[in-house]
Amino acid sequence: MPHAADNRTLKHGCIVMASGVGARFGGNKLMAELCDAPLVGHVVRATDGLFSRRVVVTCHADVAALCETLGAQVILHDEPCRNDTVRLGMEAMDGCDTVTFVQGDQPLIRPASIVALLRAAERDAAGAARRDAARRDAAGRGVADVAGCDAVGAALADTAEDYAMGLDAVKCDVDAAAGCDAAESDVAGAAKHDAVGCNAAESSVARIWRTSFDGVPGAPVLFPSWAFDELRSLPRGKGGGFVAKTHAECVRTIEVSSEWELFDVDTRDDLEQLQTHVARCGSAGLPR
Secondary structure, eight states: OOOSOTTOOSOEEEEEEEOOOOTTTTSOGGGOEETTEEHHHHHHHHTTTSOSEEEEEESOHHHHHHHHHTTOEEEEOOOOSHHHHHHHHHTTOTTOSEEEEEETTOTTOOHHHHHHHHHHHHHHHHHHHHHHHHHHHHHHTTOTTOTTOHHHHHHHHHHHHHHHHHHHHHHHHHHHHHOOOOOOOOOTTGGGTTTSSSOGGGOSOOOEEEEEETTEEEEEEEEEGGGHHHHHTOOTTOOHHHHHHHTGGGEEEEEOSOGGGGOOOOSHHHHHHHHHHHHHHGGGGSOO
16 A cells, blocks of 8 residues: 555655653663664654655764665754754745654554544645635625525535545555554534634644544644744743644544554663564564
């Protein structure tokens, strides 16, 4: 199955966050090996071919060298905080409609799960286009400003159905690609697109889309362009999660196939858990 999002109309960017100092790990965890490859190498390979722009932001020279050999653009820096890493990555995202943040210490994230986020954003944009067309059509009949407009109400109801159908399609795509039992997120508020505080007028993608497992959200996370200014000016030490929490009403989730996809390595015990899991599952435990 192709990894790229089908019928792509948006320009998607990706920032691989690879600047952690590994204090709890006792060193640069990103170069620790899982199945004879560094953790960050698995992540870079999982994002291959999915994005119009992709950059690895790191403060580690060895991570930078590895990622360049894997064909990734790299920003090597010496800034101290997480918000600095985000800001530097955003500087490379000019022209993008969305930016997906992928953590460099989640080596089992599957390409299919990342594609599910991109497809959700594409559906989001398609829904916005339908609403705009409905408004133009209603305006042409002189009823655009009528609060109880049947035509607009019907179009918005259709849009809510489109969201539900679109996420069913995402579920099927992830099932087929990753052999998982992915579930769609809550989309009951889709018809209330203009009621949420998402600055949606500035972007065809209204939602922040993030992966989750068993209802618990995690990373990767996809942000629409209306969130870009906030991502560039985060408080010291904060990351994209700060923006997601600020706009919680705009967040929707896509369930991934396994808790191991979202498992991040913070300690050597974490790495041993991953190694045990992969040894037990064989090649089925690795991203594909």
